Amino acid sequence: MSMEAKALLRSSNTSEENLFEKIKPHAELIAALLSGVLILAGWLLDRSEMEAASIAAYLLAFIIGGFAKAKEGIEETIENKELNVEMLMIFAAIGSAIIGYWTEGAILIFIFAVSGALETYTMNKSHKEISSLMELQPEEALRIIDGSEERIHVSELKIGDLILVKPGERVPSDGTIVKGHSSLDEAAITGESLPVSKQADDQVFAGTVNLNGSITVEITKPNNETLFQKIIELVQSAQSEKSPSQLFIEKFEGTYVKAVLAVVVLMMFAPHFLLGWSWTETFYRSMILLVVASPCALVASIMPATLSAISNGAKHGILFKGGVHLENLSHLKAIAFDKTGTLTKGKPEVTDVVVKDGLSREDLLLKVASIESHSNHPLANAIVKYAKETLSESLIRPESIEDVSGYGVKAKIGHDEWKIGKASFVGKSEAKAFADGAADRMASEGKTVVFVQKNNEVIGLISLKDVVREETKQAIDLLKKQGIYTIMLTGDSQTTAAAIASESHVNEHIAECLPENKVEHLKGLKEKYSNVAMVGDGINDAPALATANVGIAMGEGTDVALETADVVLMKNDLPKIADAIELSSRMNRIIKQNVIFSITVIMFLIASNFLQILDLPYGVIGHEGSTILVILNSLRLLRS
CATH class of the missing domain: 3.40.1110.10 (Calcium-transporting ATPase, cytoplasmic domain N)
Structure with missing residues (x-):
C-alpha cells in the first residue's frame, strides 16, 4: 500500500473516530427517535394490511429503542440481585406484544427511551462543569532554568521551579509571583468574572488566565495537589454521593417493584374469577397495571434535581461535597462563624x-x-x-x-x-x-x-x-432574613468580641474561645438549635467544621479546612452562604413537587385501570409523560 493510501486511510479512521465521539453522547436520543420512526412505519404497514412487515418494524423499534434501558435494567438486577423499574418496563412491553398490542408496547418503549435520553442529558449537563474545568488546565509549562526557557509537561513541575506565564496563557500550577504584575481571570476558581490585579508575592492558581503582563511564578504545589485539582475532585465526589432522599427512594424501589409484580400476578387471575372479566381483558388490565404502577417518575424525582443543583453551585463558586450536605442546608437553624479570616479580613x-x-x-x-x-x-x-x-x-x-x-x-x-x-x-x-x-x-x-x-x-x-469584611454585614443580614440565628466564635477579649459582633450584625458572640473549645461550643449549639453550620478557614477550625451538621470553608483558607468542610466557598464571599441555602430550599421544594406529582399520577392511573376506563396507550403516555415532566422540572435548577 502506498504512503498516500496509508495517510488517506489514517485520515478516514480519524474522521470516523471524531464522528463517533460527537454522536456518542446523543446515542440514546438517536435510538429513541429511530424507534419512533419505526413505530410510525409499523403503523402505516399495519394500515396497509402488511401484518408481517408491520410486526418486523415494531420488533426493530423494541430492540433499538429499548436496548439501552433493558441492558441497564438487566445488569443492575444481576449486580444488586434486586428487580428494578427497567425490568417492569421490559415485562410490560413484552406482555403487550404477547396479547397483540404491538403498537402500545412499542410506544411504551419509545417514551421510556425518550425519558431515559432526557435523564442522560441531565447527567451530562451536570458533568459539563467538570469537563469544562478539566479542559481549562494546561498540559505544558515554560520552565526557567539558569536564564533559559524549556517547555515541559506540567506533571514534571516541582515545588520551587520558576515558570514564565505569558499574556493569554493559563497558569499551569499553583504558585507565587516573584517577578512582574498582571491581571488574571480567576472565573474558573472563584466564579467571579472581573479580573484580579496581581503583583509580586501574590498567589496565583492553576487554570486561571494571565490577561496582560508576563509574570514569573514560583511553584508552591505539585500539579496534582492544586486548588484547581481539588475543585474537580470535590465536584466529582459530590455527584457520586447520594442524598438521604435518593437513598430512601432507591431502597424503596426494590420492595415496591416486588409488590407491583405480586399484584400483577394476582390480577392475571382474580378479576376473571371474581368479577367475570374475560381472560384477554384480565391480562390486558394486568399489563396496564404493570405500566402505570411502575415508579419511574418517583425514582427520577431526586437525582436529576440534586445533580442540577450541584452543577449550579459549582458554576457560581459554591462547591458541595455531596447531595446530603446540599439537602441539609435548608434545614439549618443556626450558623456559627469563626472571626479571624471569616467575618474579618x-x-x-x-x-x-x-x-x-x-x-x-x-x-x-x-x-x-x-x-x-x-x-x-x-x-x-x-x-x-x-x-x-x-x-x-x-x-x-x-x-x-x-x-x-x-x-x-x-x-x-x-x-x-x-x-x-x-x-x-x-x-x-x-x-x-x-x-x-x-x-x-x-x-x-x-x-x-x-x-x-x-x-x-x-x-x-x-x-x-x-x-470586618465589607460583605459581612450583608451576608449576616441575608441569613437573618432567612430565619437563621448567627453566632461568632473568637479567642479575642470580651471587649473586642462585642465590638466586632456589633459591627458584623451577628446575634450572639462567644469571646475568649480557645481553638480546642470550639468543638464543645458547637456541641452545645447543636443541642440548642438541632441543625447548626460552622463557617471557618483555618487549621484550628477543622475539628469544629467536622462537628457541625454542615461545615462551610472559605476557599482561600487552609487545605485542612477545605478537606474537612462539606461546602466550600471558592471566593471568600460570605453572601454566597445565603445563596447556597436558597439553592438548597429550591432543590428540596422541586423534589417535593416531583414526589407529590408522581405519586398522584400513579394513584390516578391505577384507579382508572381498575375502573376499566384507561386504555394502554393512555396509560403509557400518562406514566412516561409524568417521568419526562419530573425531569424537566428538575432541570429548572440549572438556571441561575
Whole structure:
C-alpha cells in the first residue's frame, strides 16, 4: 500500500473516530427517535394490511429503542440481585406484544427511551462543569532554568521551579509571583468574572488566565495537589454521593417493584374469577397495571434535581461535597462563624494615628515604620504597609534596634531613643492619660493600640483592627432574613468580641474561645438549635467544621479546612452562604413537587385501570409523560 493510501486511510479512521465521539453522547436520543420512526412505519404497514412487515418494524423499534434501558435494567438486577423499574418496563412491553398490542408496547418503549435520553442529558449537563474545568488546565509549562526557557509537561513541575506565564496563557500550577504584575481571570476558581490585579508575592492558581503582563511564578504545589485539582475532585465526589432522599427512594424501589409484580400476578387471575372479566381483558388490565404502577417518575424525582443543583453551585463558586450536605442546608437553624479570616479580613489594618500636639504626624509615622520594618510581627507589617501607602518619603535605617519579647521594640535614630509597644512598655499611667484617654476608647471599639515613646515621653499612638469584611454585614443580614440565628466564635477579649459582633450584625458572640473549645461550643449549639453550620478557614477550625451538621470553608483558607468542610466557598464571599441555602430550599421544594406529582399520577392511573376506563396507550403516555415532566422540572435548577 502506498504512503498516500496509508495517510488517506489514517485520515478516514480519524474522521470516523471524531464522528463517533460527537454522536456518542446523543446515542440514546438517536435510538429513541429511530424507534419512533419505526413505530410510525409499523403503523402505516399495519394500515396497509402488511401484518408481517408491520410486526418486523415494531420488533426493530423494541430492540433499538429499548436496548439501552433493558441492558441497564438487566445488569443492575444481576449486580444488586434486586428487580428494578427497567425490568417492569421490559415485562410490560413484552406482555403487550404477547396479547397483540404491538403498537402500545412499542410506544411504551419509545417514551421510556425518550425519558431515559432526557435523564442522560441531565447527567451530562451536570458533568459539563467538570469537563469544562478539566479542559481549562494546561498540559505544558515554560520552565526557567539558569536564564533559559524549556517547555515541559506540567506533571514534571516541582515545588520551587520558576515558570514564565505569558499574556493569554493559563497558569499551569499553583504558585507565587516573584517577578512582574498582571491581571488574571480567576472565573474558573472563584466564579467571579472581573479580573484580579496581581503583583509580586501574590498567589496565583492553576487554570486561571494571565490577561496582560508576563509574570514569573514560583511553584508552591505539585500539579496534582492544586486548588484547581481539588475543585474537580470535590465536584466529582459530590455527584457520586447520594442524598438521604435518593437513598430512601432507591431502597424503596426494590420492595415496591416486588409488590407491583405480586399484584400483577394476582390480577392475571382474580378479576376473571371474581368479577367475570374475560381472560384477554384480565391480562390486558394486568399489563396496564404493570405500566402505570411502575415508579419511574418517583425514582427520577431526586437525582436529576440534586445533580442540577450541584452543577449550579459549582458554576457560581459554591462547591458541595455531596447531595446530603446540599439537602441539609435548608434545614439549618443556626450558623456559627469563626472571626479571624471569616467575618474579618484576617489581617490587622491601621485605623487611627494620634500624635501629640505640635508634632508632625508624617514624621512620627516615618520613624515608627522605619523601626517596625525590621520586625515580622503582623502589627508591625500592617504599620509598615500603611506608611508606605500614605508617605511619599522612603523609610530610613535606625542606628540600633532591640526586640523586647512580649512588649515591643526599642530603637535609636540619631540622638533620639524610641520605644514602640504595649502600654506597660512605655508606662501604663502615661499611656492611659495620653490624648484624654484615647486608648481606652479605641480598645472599646475592638482596636489594638500600639504606643510610641520618644526620649521617655509618650508622643503618639497607632490603633489597628482586624477589619470586618465589607460583605459581612450583608451576608449576616441575608441569613437573618432567612430565619437563621448567627453566632461568632473568637479567642479575642470580651471587649473586642462585642465590638466586632456589633459591627458584623451577628446575634450572639462567644469571646475568649480557645481553638480546642470550639468543638464543645458547637456541641452545645447543636443541642440548642438541632441543625447548626460552622463557617471557618483555618487549621484550628477543622475539628469544629467536622462537628457541625454542615461545615462551610472559605476557599482561600487552609487545605485542612477545605478537606474537612462539606461546602466550600471558592471566593471568600460570605453572601454566597445565603445563596447556597436558597439553592438548597429550591432543590428540596422541586423534589417535593416531583414526589407529590408522581405519586398522584400513579394513584390516578391505577384507579382508572381498575375502573376499566384507561386504555394502554393512555396509560403509557400518562406514566412516561409524568417521568419526562419530573425531569424537566428538575432541570429548572440549572438556571441561575
